[in-house]
Amino acid sequence: MIQREVDLDPVIPIPREQAAPLVLLADSFWSSVTLRAEGITVNVKSLLGLMAIRKGIRQPMLLVCDGKDEKEAAEAVSALLESYKNLTSRNISDIN
Numbered sequence: 001m002i003q004r005e006v007d008l009d010p011v012i013p014i015p016r017e018q019a020a021p022l023v024l025l026a027d028s029f030w031s032s033v034t035l036r037a038e039g040i041t042v043n044v045k046s047l048l049g050l051m052a053i054r055k056g057i058r059q060p061m062l063l064v065c066d067g068k069d070e071k072e073a074a075e076a077v078s079a080l081l082e083s084y085k086n087l088t089s090r091n092i093s094d095i096n
Contacts, residue, residue, distance in 0.1 A: 002074040005060040006035070011084045012055050018084050019050040025080055031067025033077055044077060 011018070026033040026044040033044040037057050042049040044063075063081075065074040 001064065001066040002070045004063045004074055004078055006063045006078060006081050007060040007085070008035075008053070008081065009055075009059045011081070012053055012057070014050050014053060014084075016047070016051060019047050022050060022077070022080055022084075023047050026073065026077055029065075029067070029069050029073035029076070031065045031070040031073045033073050034064045035061045036064055037061040 008014070014022070023045055035042045035044060035050075035053070037059070040057065042053060044050065063074060063077060065071075065077070067073070
Protein backbone atom coordinates (compact mmCIF):
# COMPACT_ATOMS: atom_id res chain seq x y z
CA MET A 1 0.00 0.00 0.00
CA ILE A 2 1.26 3.46 -0.94
CA GLN A 3 -0.01 6.60 0.77
CA ARG A 4 0.74 10.15 -0.33
CA GLU A 5 -0.55 13.47 0.88
CA VAL A 6 -2.19 15.56 -1.85
CA ASP A 7 -3.47 19.10 -1.43
CA LEU A 8 -6.60 19.42 -3.53
CA ASP A 9 -7.73 22.75 -2.12
CA PRO A 10 -6.98 24.67 -5.36
CA VAL A 11 -8.90 22.06 -7.37
CA ILE A 12 -12.01 21.46 -5.24
CA PRO A 13 -14.75 21.18 -6.29
CA ILE A 14 -13.46 18.93 -9.06
CA PRO A 15 -15.46 19.68 -12.23
CA ARG A 16 -16.64 16.89 -14.52
CA GLU A 17 -14.10 17.92 -17.16
CA GLN A 18 -11.24 17.15 -14.76
CA ALA A 19 -12.89 14.27 -12.88
CA ALA A 20 -13.54 12.17 -16.00
CA PRO A 21 -9.88 11.85 -17.12
CA LEU A 22 -8.88 11.16 -13.51
CA VAL A 23 -11.43 8.34 -13.28
CA LEU A 24 -10.24 6.86 -16.57
CA LEU A 25 -6.63 7.01 -15.45
CA ALA A 26 -7.33 5.43 -12.05
CA ASP A 27 -9.46 2.75 -13.70
CA SER A 28 -6.55 1.76 -15.95
CA PHE A 29 -4.78 0.28 -12.90
CA TRP A 30 -5.54 -2.94 -11.06
CA SER A 31 -4.91 -1.27 -7.72
CA SER A 32 -7.60 0.39 -5.66
CA VAL A 33 -7.17 4.17 -5.70
CA THR A 34 -8.86 6.22 -2.98
CA LEU A 35 -8.72 9.66 -1.41
CA ARG A 36 -9.18 9.87 2.36
CA ALA A 37 -9.75 12.74 4.78
CA GLU A 38 -11.71 13.27 7.97
CA GLY A 39 -13.12 9.74 7.96
CA ILE A 40 -14.32 10.07 4.36
CA THR A 41 -13.04 7.68 1.69
CA VAL A 42 -13.68 8.42 -1.98
CA ASN A 43 -13.04 5.89 -4.73
CA VAL A 44 -11.05 7.75 -7.39
CA LYS A 45 -12.55 5.37 -9.97
CA SER A 46 -15.98 6.93 -9.25
CA LEU A 47 -16.97 10.05 -11.16
CA LEU A 48 -19.74 10.89 -8.71
CA GLY A 49 -17.47 10.27 -5.75
CA LEU A 50 -14.87 12.72 -7.04
CA MET A 51 -17.43 15.36 -7.90
CA ALA A 52 -18.92 15.04 -4.40
CA ILE A 53 -15.72 16.29 -2.72
CA ARG A 54 -16.45 19.80 -1.52
CA LYS A 55 -14.57 22.70 0.02
CA GLY A 56 -14.16 22.49 3.76
CA ILE A 57 -12.57 19.06 3.86
CA ARG A 58 -9.30 19.31 5.74
CA GLN A 59 -6.32 19.37 3.41
CA PRO A 60 -4.14 17.65 2.51
CA MET A 61 -6.06 14.51 1.66
CA LEU A 62 -4.42 11.12 1.61
CA LEU A 63 -4.08 9.35 -1.76
CA VAL A 64 -4.03 5.61 -1.09
CA CYS A 65 -3.13 3.07 -3.78
CA ASP A 66 -3.20 -0.61 -2.94
CA GLY A 67 -2.54 -3.48 -5.32
CA LYS A 68 -0.04 -5.02 -7.67
CA ASP A 69 0.57 -1.79 -9.62
CA GLU A 70 0.18 0.61 -6.69
CA LYS A 71 3.45 2.45 -7.31
CA GLU A 72 2.58 3.26 -10.91
CA ALA A 73 -0.97 4.21 -9.95
CA ALA A 74 0.22 6.56 -7.19
CA GLU A 75 2.72 8.25 -9.49
CA ALA A 76 0.28 8.69 -12.37
CA VAL A 77 -2.66 9.91 -10.28
CA SER A 78 -0.43 12.27 -8.26
CA ALA A 79 0.99 13.75 -11.46
CA LEU A 80 -2.45 14.33 -12.96
CA LEU A 81 -3.73 15.95 -9.76
CA GLU A 82 -0.64 18.17 -9.69
CA SER A 83 -1.27 19.22 -13.30
CA TYR A 84 -4.82 20.25 -12.31
CA LYS A 85 -3.43 22.45 -9.54
CA ASN A 86 -1.02 24.09 -12.00
CA LEU A 87 -3.82 24.62 -14.52
CA THR A 88 -5.97 26.25 -11.85
CA SER A 89 -3.11 28.51 -10.75
CA ARG A 90 -2.43 29.63 -14.33
CA ASN A 91 -6.11 30.39 -14.93
CA ILE A 92 -6.32 32.50 -11.78
CA SER A 93 -3.13 34.42 -12.59
CA ASP A 94 -4.29 35.03 -16.16
CA ILE A 95 -7.38 36.80 -14.84
CA ASN A 96 -5.36 39.09 -12.55
